[in-house]
Amino acid sequence: MQVIEYPEKAMWKEMLARPAFDTKSMERHVQNILNFVERDGDEAVRHFTKTLDRAEVENFAVSGEEFAEAASRISDELKQAIGQARENLEKFHAAQKEEPKVIETTTGVFCWRKSSAIEKVGLYAPGGTAPLFSTVLMLGIPAKLAGCREIILCSPPNEQGKIADVILYTAQLLGIEKVYKIGGAQAIGAMAFGTETVPQVYKIFGPGNQFVTCAKQLVSQTGVAIDMPAGPSEVAVFADETAVPAFVAADLLSQAEHGTDSHVLLVTTSRRVIDETLIELDKQLAVLPRKAIAEKALENSKAILVKDSAEAIKILNEYAAEHLIIAVENADDAADKIVNAGSIFIGNYSCESAGDYASGTNHTLPTGGYAKAFSGVSLDSFVKKITLQKLSEDGIINLGRTVELMAEAEGLQAHKNAISIRLENLSASGR
Amino acid sequence: MQVIEYPEKAMWKEMLARPAFDTKSMERHVQNILNFVERDGDEAVRHFTKTLDRAEVENFAVSGEEFAEAASRISDELKQAIGQARENLEKFHAAQKEEPKVIETTTGVFCWRKSSAIEKVGLYAPGGTAPLFSTVLMLGIPAKLAGCREIILCSPPNEQGKIADVILYTAQLLGIEKVYKIGGAQAIGAMAFGTETVPQVYKIFGPGNQFVTCAKQLVSQTGVAIDMPAGPSEVAVFADETAVPAFVAADLLSQAEHGTDSHVLLVTTSRRVIDETLIELDKQLAVLPRKAIAEKALENSKAILVKDSAEAIKILNEYAAEHLIIAVENADDAADKIVNAGSIFIGNYSCESAGDYASGTNHTLPTGGYAKAFSGVSLDSFVKKITLQKLSEDGIINLGRTVELMAEAEGLQAHKNAISIRLENLSASGR
Numbered sequence: 001m002q003v004i005e006y007p008e009k010a011m012w013k014e015m016l017a018r019p020a021f022d023t024k025s026m027e028r029h030v031q032n033i034l035n036f037v038e039r040d041g042d043e044a045v046r047h048f049t050k051t052l053d054r055a056e057v058e059n060f061a062v063s064g065e066e067f068a069e070a071a072s073r074i075s076d077e078l079k080q081a082i083g084q085a086r087e088n089l090e091k092f093h094a095a096q097k098e099e100p101k102v103i104e105t106t107t108g109v110f111c112w113r114k115s116s117a118i119e120k121v122g123l124y125a126p127g128g129t130a131p132l133f134s135t136v137l138m139l140g141i142p143a144k145l146a147g148c149r150e151i152i153l154c155s156p157p158n159e160q161g162k163i164a165d166v167i168l169y170t171a172q173l174l175g176i177e178k179v180y181k182i183g184g185a186q187a188i189g190a191m192a193f194g195t196e197t198v199p200q201v202y203k204i205f206g207p208g209n210q211f212v213t214c215a216k217q218l219v220s221q222t223g224v225a226i227d228m229p230a231g232p233s234e235v236a237v238f239a240d241e242t243a244v245p246a247f248v249a250a251d252l253l254s255q256a257e258h259g260t261d262s263h264v265l266l267v268t269t270s271r272r273v274i275d276e277t278l279i280e281l282d283k284q285l286a287v288l289p290r291k292a293i294a295e296k297a298l299e300n301s302k303a304i305l306v307k308d309s310a311e312a313i314k315i316l317n318e319y320a321a322e323h324l325i326i327a328v329e330n331a332d333d334a335a336d337k338i339v340n341a342g343s344i345f346i347g348n349y350s351c352e353s354a355g356d357y358a359s360g361t362n363h364t365l366p367t368g369g370y371a372k373a374f375s376g377v378s379l380d381s382f383v384k385k386i387t388l389q390k391l392s393e394d395g396i397i398n399l400g401r402t403v404e405l406m407a408e409a410e411g412l413q414a415h416k417n418a419i420s421i422r423l424e425n426l427s428a429s430g431r
Numbered sequence: 432m433q434v435i436e437y438p439e440k441a442m443w444k445e446m447l448a449r450p451a452f453d454t455k456s457m458e459r460h461v462q463n464i465l466n467f468v469e470r471d472g473d474e475a476v477r478h479f480t481k482t483l484d485r486a487e488v489e490n491f492a493v494s495g496e497e498f499a500e501a502a503s504r505i506s507d508e509l510k511q512a513i514g515q516a517r518e519n520l521e522k523f524h525a526a527q528k529e530e531p532k533v534i535e536t537t538t539g540v541f542c543w544r545k546s547s548a549i550e551k552v553g554l555y556a557p558g559g560t561a562p563l564f565s566t567v568l569m570l571g572i573p574a575k576l577a578g579c580r581e582i583i584l585c586s587p588p589n590e591q592g593k594i595a596d597v598i599l600y601t602a603q604l605l606g607i608e609k610v611y612k613i614g615g616a617q618a619i620g621a622m623a624f625g626t627e628t629v630p631q632v633y634k635i636f637g638p639g640n641q642f643v644t645c646a647k648q649l650v651s652q653t654g655v656a657i658d659m660p661a662g663p664s665e666v667a668v669f670a671d672e673t674a675v676p677a678f679v680a681a682d683l684l685s686q687a688e689h690g691t692d693s694h695v696l697l698v699t700t701s702r703r704v705i706d707e708t709l710i711e712l713d714k715q716l717a718v719l720p721r722k723a724i725a726e727k728a729l730e731n732s733k734a735i736l737v738k739d740s741a742e743a744i745k746i747l748n749e750y751a752a753e754h755l756i757i758a759v760e761n762a763d764d765a766a767d768k769i770v771n772a773g774s775i776f777i778g779n780y781s782c783e784s785a786g787d788y789a790s791g792t793n794h795t796l797p798t799g800g801y802a803k804a805f806s807g808v809s810l811d812s813f814v815k816k817i818t819l820q821k822l823s824e825d826g827i828i829n830l831g832r833t834v835e836l837m838a839e840a841e842g843l844q845a846h847k848n849a850i851s852i853r854l855e856n857l858s859a860s861g862r
Contacts, residue, residue, distance in 0.1 A: 081836040088536035088830075095534050096544075103526050105519035105791035113527075113792075116770045118804050130842045166840055202804040217652065223660075225804035244856070250849040257845040284852075289844050335819060339547045346821040351849040354822055357837040358830055360536035361544075361818040373549050373633040373656035375816040385806040387792040388766060390777040391785055399519075399789055405512040406788045409597055411561045413720050414688040418681040418782040421715075425675070 001252075001266070001281070001298050003274055005305045016319045018231065018263050018368050019300050023214035030185045030214045037189030042196045048186040055157040055181070060197050062168060062179040070168035082137070082170060085358035089141045092360030096379035097145075108395025115383040117147040118225075120199065122191030123176075124206030127156040127183060131164030132207075134356065138363050138377065139205045140174040146382035150199060151176050154191060156183020184208075188215035192224045203227070205377065207364065227377055231368035234263035235352055236321035238312055238334065239277075241270045243327035244348055248273065249280035251325050254353055256297035257290040264301035265319060267312045269328075274303045313337045320371040323352045342371045393431060396422055432683075432697070432712070432729050434705055436736045447750045449662065449694050449799050450731050454645035461616045461645045468620030473627045479617040486588040486612070491628050493599060493610040501599035513568070513601060516789035520572045523791030527810035528576070539826025546814040548578040549656075551630065553622030554607075555637030558587040558614060562595030563638075565787065569794050569808065570636045571605040577813035581630060582607050585622060587614020615639075619646035623655045634658070636808065638795065658808055662799035665694035666783055667752035669743055669765065670708075672701045674758035675779055679704065680711035682756050682782055687728035688721040695732035696750060698743045700759075705734045744768045751802040754783045773802045824862060827853055 007015055023030075036044040042060070049057050102112040123139040126132050136153065143151045153176050155163045163181055171179050180198055182190055188208075194200030203225040204216060213230045220226045235255035239248050252264045268274060281298065285291055306312045313334065316324060320340035328334055331346045338344055342365030343355055355361045364377035391399065400419045407415035438446055454461075467475040473491070480488050533543040554570040557563050567584065574582045584607050586594045594612055602610050611629055613621055619639075625631030634656040635647060644661045651657045666686035670679050683695045699705060712729065716722055737743045744765065747755060751771035759765055762777045769775055773796030774786055786792045795808035822830065831850045838846035 078836050078840055081833040084833045085837060091536045092534050092542050095532055101526055103523050103791065105522045109790050111523050111791040119770065132841060134837060134841060221648065246852055250852045253845040254849040257843060284848065294845060339550065341817050343818040346819060349822040349824060349827040349853055350820055351853065353834050353838060353846040353849045354830060355820055356846060357834045359540050359820050360534065360542040361820055371815065373815065376818060378816060384802065384804065385809060386772050387774040387807060388777060389781055389786055389790050389792055391780040393780060396780040399785060402512040402515045403784050403788045405509050406516060406565060407784060409509055410563060410565060412688060414684040414725060415784040415787060417715060418685040418784045421677055421681045422780055422782065
């Protein structure tokens with residue numbers, strides 16, 4: 001980690017810049033894959049699965065036997081763990097349901113909104129070195145709670161043409177029956193355009209490598225919605241003298257092990273915390289299976305010493321971390337002052353891993369500074385909020401003149417007429 | 432209007448297709464404007480304002496005197512109308528505030544979310560033939576209620592370098608002080624990148640012509656959020672024998688007058704309603720100032736006769752109208768069955784104009800079928816929902832083993848360690 005002491009404000013922008021994550025350069029390649037999938041459907045998907053994932057897959061759809069076999073190979077202990085995570089996620093996301101509230105804005109004018117599930121959604125769960133079944137929970141649970149009618153899941157096959165057991169087990173547990181052994185840009189194309197096997201969806205969710213991210217961006221310009229723009233994962237830790245350096249180091253490493261492009265930031269008022277964290281990092285890093293990845297990520301990462309808490313908060317709001325761990329005295333007060341972050345972890349026992357897996361919050365969060373304008377995935381991501389209104393005779397009488405005047409001032413006579421013709425009709429009938 | 436009787440399901444897709452709205456062809460031109468604005472700031476904006484809007488504007492920022500003069504020229508009657516609209520919009524949008532709800536998902540594990548305003552937002556209000564001050568209300572009110580710290584507004588100047596009085600009056604009424612006389616793609620570029628005069632924002636809202644829409648799409652790929660993809664405005668009317676053809680015609684025309692590319696759809700179980708609506712259309716069209724525009728829009732529009740209500744609902748859900756007027760018996764029941772729409776207007780007295788101006792609902796809504804996956808603008812559009820969590824000692828003890836098991840199953844050892852090191856620490860201290 002690079003240590004920066006008391007940076008001038010003019011330095012902040014450069015200091016907080018994320019490693020470049022440019023998908024522009026691969027756009028032509030990815031667009032090409034998407035075009036073939038749109039035109040040739042399953043045949044194109046089969047071709048790219050063979051050439052890119054090196055897997056021969058005849059039937060992309062996971063069969064009932066495959067689900068059953070996968071489930072039989074999961075330990076009871078892991079099943080129980082997944083069960084607890086599921087329960088917590090369900091509790092937290094169910095509380096996000098919004099009941100219609102009818103507001104009478106003017107006497108006789110009733111307005112409300114209702115949540116309506118997005119009918120068809122596609123989820124993507126990366127495979128590869130880490131079978132991210134937690135992503136299936138994070139996307140599948142709110143999709144089910146929202147009441148999405150068709151939920152499909154794509155995940156890349158390994159060279160034997162299989163998806164990891166635990167991904168299949170988790171999907172089946174949630175009642176997601178349409179699971180396809182397709183990965184990369186071809187999976188995004190299949191869900192965006194539909195193929196003979198894969199149904200077309202209205203919105204695509206989930207993390208992935210740069211090809212997946214690029215493909216999501218490209219299809220989002222053709223009318224398919226996506227959850228959010230995505231980039232490498234990141235954590236910021238705000239620590240003071242009361243923080244435990246061993247915990248801080250463990251948290252930084254839990255992010256750094258994600259990928260060599262992960263971004264990790266320590267902001268602290270204590271030089272001692274930096275020194276001890278650096279020592280802990282070396283110690284903990286030594287025994288990590290993903291040491292090489294984490295080491296590389298740490299090279300791009302920074303420990304920043306600031307003069308006080310107020311400055312730390314300013315820097316953290318400017319950074320807008322995907323994950324922000326607050327390990328300071330009065331952590332609640334500090335959290336209140338954070339206005340830009342994906343998810344906040346308060347106090348010494350709230351580590352990012354808890355939220356990554358099982359506390360109940362969603363782990364699909366805005367990266368790369370997008371937390372300044374975007375929220376993470378929630379129940380809201382799987383519904384549209386449709387507004388409704390109903391005007392009684394009194395309602396249109398009470399509101400009509402206002403609408404007429406405004407429409408006229410905008411030069412939109414037909415808008416005005418739609419009111420006038422009704423008012424005249426009521427007047428003719430004696431009102 | 433084209434009349435289609437009892438269409439086969441196989442025809443629906445073509446029948447419901449919107450007129451093409453392709454901004455691809457202008458991308459190079461718009462990108463060029465954006466590039467110049469990013470590089471040269473005010474100078475580029477001044478250049479494009481001169482060449483494209485034919486206005487010489489030295490100082491883009493609207494001055495205090497300009498605001499005062501504008502206000503003095505607005506009639507009291509119109510001020511009152513705007514006041515009522517404002518009050519209704521505030522009531523409806525204030526009710527969308529979400530108070531934090533703390534959920535204890537597992538004993539000692541507390542999760543909640545808080546709404547945090549997007550700090551810097553840019554609003555765009557089209558000028559041109561119709562000074563759309565209603566857009567200032569629709570965007571400015573939720574921005575203020577959300578607590579956005581910096582709210583700026585761009586609107587194109589006329590050839591005298593002025594913005595319409597009523598737009599300035601409305602902005603000032605809402606407390607939006609930073610108003611700039613800039614339109615088109617150059618306005619979007621100025622807000623996305625910032626110039627010497629115009630502050631950079633995190634999210635851009637508002638309708639506009641194809642240049643504005645294209646510019647919003649392009650800047651959205653560079654890290655600025657936008658409200659939603661936009662296309663021409665549209666209305667669908669669902670009518671049965673109980674509908675009033677004069678009202679139906681007035682509603683269709685109020686949409687058709689927006690632009691020649693507006694899309695208008697009538698779905699009905701009654702041949703009589705079609706016939707009488709067509710007669711009414713001719714009658715009402717004859718006296719409209721924007722007759723030529725409305726006439727052209729109607730050419731692309733369709734009246735569809737269906738066999739029953741169930742089929743009408745299916746067609747309407749497939750169409751996913753921006754505005755849907757339900758003028759049938761048991762309109763509430765029909766509204767319940769609608770799952771795809773931007774905003775629904777229930778019954779004979781709920782005309783679209785009411786919602787366009789003053790009932791309280793927002794008029795910034797998803798067009799072009801985007802209502803299948805997108806919501807209209809609401810208070811939510813101006814906030815991020817940040818999740819928070821706090822684990823007590825009990826919390827991590829109760830949840831820790833689950834996280835360890837899941838992290839291990841994903842092959843992410845450092846994620847597991849972040850828990851283990853805390854559990855060991857607690858265990859060492861006698862817990």
